[in-house]
Amino acid sequence: MELVATATRPKIVHHEIFLIFLLASIQFTNIMDFMIMFPLQDYFLKQFQIDTTMFSFILSSYSFAAAVAALLGANFIDRFNRKSAAIFLYTGFLVGTALCAIAQTYTFLLFARVVAGIFGGMVSGVILSIIGDVFPVEKRGKAMGGVMGAFSAASVLGVPSGIRIAIHFGWNYTFGFIVAVGIPILVFALLYLPSIPSKMEKTPLADFSQLGKVLADMDHIRALVFFMAVILGGFTVVTSIAVYMERNMGFSKHDVSSIYEIGGICTFASSWLVGYLSDRFGKHRIFMFLVLLAILPILSITHLPKGFPVPLALVVTTFFMILVSGRVIPAMALMTSSIKPEIRGSFMSVNSSLQSVATGLGALLAGAVLVQLPDGTFERFDIVGYLAVGFNLLALYLSRKVKVVS
Template identity: 25%
Template sequence: MKKSLLPLTLGGLGIGTTEFVMMGMLPDIANDFHTSIPVAGHLISAYALGVVIGAPLLVAFTSSYPPKKILTVLMIIFTVFNACSAFAPNHYVLLFSRLLAGLPHGAFFGVGSVVATRLAEKGKQAQAISIMFAGLTIANLLTVPLGTYIGHHYSWRYTFGMIAVIGLLTLIFIQLWLPRLAPNNSGNIRSELTFFRKKQAWLIIGLTAIGTGGLFAWISYIAPLMTEVSKFAASSVPYVLVLAGLGMVVGNVIGGKLADKVSPVKACLILMITMAISLIVIFFVSQNQILSLVMTFITGGLSMAIGSPIQTLMINTAKGAEMLGAAATQAAFNIGNALGAFLGGLPIAWGLGFTSPEIVGVIMASTGALFALTLSRQKVKIVEEEVALAGE
């Protein structure tokens, strides 16, 4: 592993922690601010909104600068507003701090993905991106459970303080280990935005926003699935989430290697089909505790395996607008998060049970597979046209 990629991994650790730890701390924050759980849940939505707003805008307006400077500014924003979250005097200040803390999320992963590909050895671009996303997987395995424990037994403010320290360490290692790279393009925002006139851009965004939403339909309701269907004790749910996090660590590595071996678009197609099959299996075997745990590990792996192939696919497609394209996929991931959670919750509200979100997930993942298949066919067509022109 290249030392120059480690600052990206550390940044991913901090971002992954602040994104996912909120789910476990909601009751504690709601209790401190004397609000309901649904109202406290707006803190999750505010962060996701910040990601969707910040991902394309911050990259678009900073793309003329060297990547090292962009990543430094993004991590300063991240660190400052997570520190502000630790000292928030009321719900509304925390809500605003969470919105602003979400702004650099997608931009960091977008710029970081391009930096990773530029630092990677030839033919190992997706694996380099997976090293950055490894921070996100480690967060789900270690720092999210740790932050949840600290928030519950001591104070959620200490958890945000811990995240701010991770951000500060990331800033230090960006300065020490990340090489100075030239700006990725001319910085012409208008020319970069023309990429989004292409059908391929929207197919990748659709693949991300709808396809990955299938997994969020599953993981958003994993706690009641495990307690009400698999009949695990509520106290066992954190350990189940650690198992899912372990699957994410393994899946992230597999996804990067698969994308480099068979091409990013084929990897996306394979993983989306596998995801749909996995969710079908969960629907039928969740009453068996052992099989339920096995599928939690496998599906957790799939949830991260798709990340590197999608980012690599967008970077390869968005020539001249790589950072903006990669940031847009991060915004689309968060749209998938919101869509999966919302649509997955509808059949539960209709009384169809806690396995019903998996059916929604199958439909969304299958739709993502159709997007990937369309992209694959388009790329074959483009290659055939280029060969024909070369022959003339």
């Protein structure tokens, strides 16, 4: 009986822990590059004299560029060694981030975000494919939870550091910091990422059969739409939290930094717990539990009254980050288990594309709904919250349609 129990719940071993850490490190810089845009919003609004709608174009330009690149990449990403693809894309991402570091105009920053999005969006799909290739389904929840811990690390270490650098030196230096952190990670990836050869037969790069295989299966379509709803259920609110807290709630920039520090520390611990619980009690069950709980902080954070005490507001934002990010772990494990290994890279590229579309739509929706008043504050954040709740309930319904095959 002991042998059976061990076989059904295998443990993560040392070399797998190192791989998870390396993949999480790549995701750390990738996520930080995207997340840092939210607390820097106030800088961009003032320096470029733009409104929230124009700022949402900067956010969505990254997302939509990532979407197009990932969709095109779905046609050929499975034809390459996973390690080679990850290194090439991560290098391109660092180049795009370096361009952000030297941007001085709205137009050039828009261009730089497009470049970073093209490569950054695709590298996420490759990382998730590596997890699907290396880890069996019994370990995938824990592995996914470990890599998702990059979100927490970016919140605890990356974003607060980026905010402080922006306060003292300017927002351009924040992107330079990301590049400086990313270069040694790239070196470690070159040395230690496992070589995972393509499982496909050699075919012309112009062959679109892989994309057809992904989109021809209704089970795949359901899984893709499901994950888009998951992303929209968080990013409609996430994109505007920092500037809303500054302008409406009276948070200082250091208080905004605390949102990411405290929330990140808590989600770092909770992400591993959620991964374990997903493997132990089932991905569907844990996802449903977290979605229903997440509705409470979503509605709370979008209805905070003016003058609400900062410490209590930080409690709300912390629970928001724990539960909203926690939903993604069982959702991602469900989705990666819904596809066959031979087309996993193509599927994840399509998913990265649609995930980027969802983040872009979330930014555009929030930018369109929020109204900036003459005194600089914003109204209609409550409507953004209702939209997020609707997307979460849709995701909850669609989760029952996702079928596990591997």
